Amino acid sequence: MIDLDEHLPAIATGDADAFARWLAGAEGRLRASLASFAAEVDVEAVLQESLLRVWNTAPRLVPDGRPNALVRFAVRVARNAAVSEWRRLAAGRVVPEVALGGGEPGDPGDPAAAERALEAGPADPWLRERIRRCHGELGGSPARALGARLGSGGLEHDRELAAGVGMTLNTFLQNVARARKLLAACLERAGVRLAEVWS
Amino acid sequence: MTADDQSRLVAEVTSAHRARDPGGRVCAHPAWHDLDVDGRREAFAATRELRTLEAALDPEGLTTTARAVLARIRGAAR
Numbered sequence: 001m002i003d004l005d006e007h008l009p010a011i012a013t014g015d016a017d018a019f020a021r022w023l024a025g026a027e028g029r030l031r032a033s034l035a036s037f038a039a040e041v042d043v044e045a046v047l048q049e050s051l052l053r054v055w056n057t058a059p060r061l062v063p064d065g066r067p068n069a070l071v072r073f074a075v076r077v078a079r080n081a082a083v084s085e086w087r088r089l090a091a092g093r094v095v096p097e098v099a100l101g102g103g104e105p106g107d108p109g110d111p112a113a114a115e116r117a118l119e120a121g122p123a124d125p126w127l128r129e130r131i132r133r134c135h136g137e138l139g140g141s142p143a144r145a146l147g148a149r150l151g152s153g154g155l156e157h158d159r160e161l162a163a164g165v166g167m168t169l170n171t172f173l174q175n176v177a178r179a180r181k182l183l184a185a186c187l188e189r190a191g192v193r194l195a196e197v198w199s
Numbered sequence: 200m201t202a203d204d205q206s207r208l209v210a211e212v213t214s215a216h217r218a219r220d221p222g223g224r225v226c227a228h229p230a231w232h233d234l235d236v237d238g239r240r241e242a243f244a245a246t247r248e249l250r251t252l253e254a255a256l257d258p259e260g261l262t263t264t265a266r267a268v269l270a271r272i273r274g275a276a277r
Contacts, residue, residue, distance in 0.1 A: 023268070024254065032247075042212070042228055197251050
């Protein structure tokens with residue numbers, strides 16, 4: 001198992017590059033841990049908010065001696081943030097405990113799944129190469145739309161990205177969706193089901 | 200809602216761009232609120248696929264989610 005806690009001492013001193021390396025290994029696991037909330041909260045927003053909280057609180061984390069203490073802590077932070085957001089959106093309606101995914105709040109979930117997430121995914125050189133090869137075959141408007149998304153790093157609204165590549169917003173969104181589907185189809189031909197890959 | 204409307208909303212939600220409220224909290228994408236339960240689950244799955252692709256295509260293995268968070272971190276003192 002990869003122990004991402006190797007980055008923890010540097011993260012605790014405020015090293016954002018170390019946090020980036022930790023993120024590269026941990027994000028997929030954290031997103032997967034929020035899957036049961038997907039119908040109730042915007043997981044992307046909850047995940048980003050949780051990661052900012054993890055960054056701010058990491059210096060106070062005392063590792064328990066088991067691997068991936070920061071990932072397990074982040075899973076708890078993300079879960080609590082999702083529950084809070086769900087309750088806020090429910091605006092007084094009762095949020096059924098049974099619907100919160102089972103186990104105690106903060107339960108890091110299935111350890112086997114966590115381990116798999118930390119060992120598989122795009123860090124796998126074979127898979128990365130496959131994805132890059134398929135991406136190289138992507139052309140035209142889908143490639144330009146996806147490239148704009150990648151280049152912006154989440155900092156610009158799609159409306160601005162669409163204008164930058166000379167598309168209407170609607171066309172831009174269609175091309176982002178087409179790019180994903182074309183890449184998924186290309187990977188499927190290589191025997192990879194994108195929906196089953198843990199990032 | 201037509202299937203095209205739903206597809207458009209799903210594609211919007213897959214963006215890592217999120218607005219902040221006046222207190223700095225990351226807000227849900229406006230399009231997410233317009234999706235029904237199936238659409239929200241579809242958006243989650245589509246986002247996960249896109250982030251997998253992004254990480255593989257990024258030289259540092261970072262997704263647009265990670266890039267957005269890191270930009271925020273680097274722009275503000277802890």
